[in-house]
Amino acid sequence: MDIASLGAAIGLHPKAAALVLEYDRIEGGGYSAHKASFLRDREAMLASVRQRADYRPFLMYFFVRMAVDAYDEYRLREISDEVYIDTFSDIRIWSEVCKTTFGEYGIEESGWLKEHVRLALFRLGRLQFQPIALDRDLIFGERKFAQGDLVLNVHIPAGGPLDPQEALASFARARAFFRGVPPVFFCHSWLLYPGLDQVLDPSSNIMQFQRLFQIYELDEASRQAEERIFGAKKDDPAAYDANTGLQRRAKAFLEAGGKLGAGLGIIVSQ
Template sequence: MDIASLAAAIGLHEDASALVREYDRLESGDYPAHKAFFLRDRAAMLASVRQRADYKPFFLYFFVKMAVDAYAEYRLREIPDEVYIETFSDIRIWTDVCKTISGECGIEESGWLQEHVRLALFRLGRLQFQPIALDRDLIAGDRKFAKGDLVLNVHIPAGESLDQQAALASFARARAFFRGVPSVFVCHSWLLYPGLGQVLDPGSNIMRFQRLFEIYEVDDASRQAEERIFGAPQDDPAAYDEHTGLQRRAKAYLAAGGKLGAGAGIFAEG
């Protein structure tokens, strides 16, 4: 695997691909030191890079290089190329987000992509999964889950509809992929906020996905829903765009005093 092959496989736009190639021409000699720093102390390395004026394009270059390096470990673990490409397609997604929000070609989500390059998170179809230990005791319905229990944390990448069959297929793939990890899924997302039922039709993909989970925590103060729906939170809902049906309904709901926060839920079979 090399930069050009990865960029083509994940659909990285040509301007982003060219930027990565130029950084590799200029900074490849320093890359081993950056990588060693990252492996030694990820938080310190990422904080250090953020002091650079060009941190966004540098992060794009760095995570592409780390993804290229990760391919050898994928092969060693006999993880299919399909999973590799699906997982690192997040680089393209977050490059697009950075371009939309800041107008700059690069990566802002450095803290998130560190999970991908250290093989702590994998995309399996529509959803991403990350083995974690519960940080608290949980009760969902008539089932109890203990602090320290190993579960699969679920993330929903942007860019595609949340088709119910695609989501269920991802859960099925996760059960097979993470052998030895219980089929217990947790998710913290604006998609699990109960108040969305005031905005969306009960038969919508989002509400159908939400009903898979037993909601155990609600965060009314979160602005994640507004960020995902409108791009950036505004103090006055009247400032929000109305380009989509969801935006129109969410804007009207917020203007009438409603809240859109986030929720945490657990989905366990058996």
């Protein structure tokens, strides 16, 4: 696997792909030092890089290089090329978000992609999964989960409809992929906020996905829904552009005093 092959496989925009190659020509000699720094202390390395004026395009280059390096480990673990390409397609997704938000191809969500390159997160079909240890004790119905118990955290990558049948297929793949990890799925997302029933049809993909989970807690302070629906948070709901049906309904709901937070949900498979 090389930079050009990975860029083509994940559908990186030609301008973004050319930018990565140009950075490799200029920065390639220092890549090993950056990688060593990342492996030694990820947070410190990323904080240091963010001091650069060009940190977004540089981080796109860096994560592409790290993804290329990860390919050999995928092969050693006998993980398919399909999973490899699907997982690192997040580089394309976030580079396009960066272009829309900041006007340049790059990576702003560096804290997120660090999980991909250290093989801590995988995309299996429509959904992404990340083994995590619970940070607290949790009692849910008759089930008790202890702090430190290993579970699967669920993430929903942007792009494409959230078809509930595709989601179910992803859960089935995760149960087979993560052998040794209990098939207990946790998700913290705006998609699980019960108040969405005020702006979405019950038959919508999002509401069908929500019903796969049992919601055990609400995060009323989260404004992730507004970020995802409108692209950015604004203090005054009246300032939101409303070009889609969802945006118009969500804007009207917020202007009327409604609240869109996030939900924490669980699926316990047998």
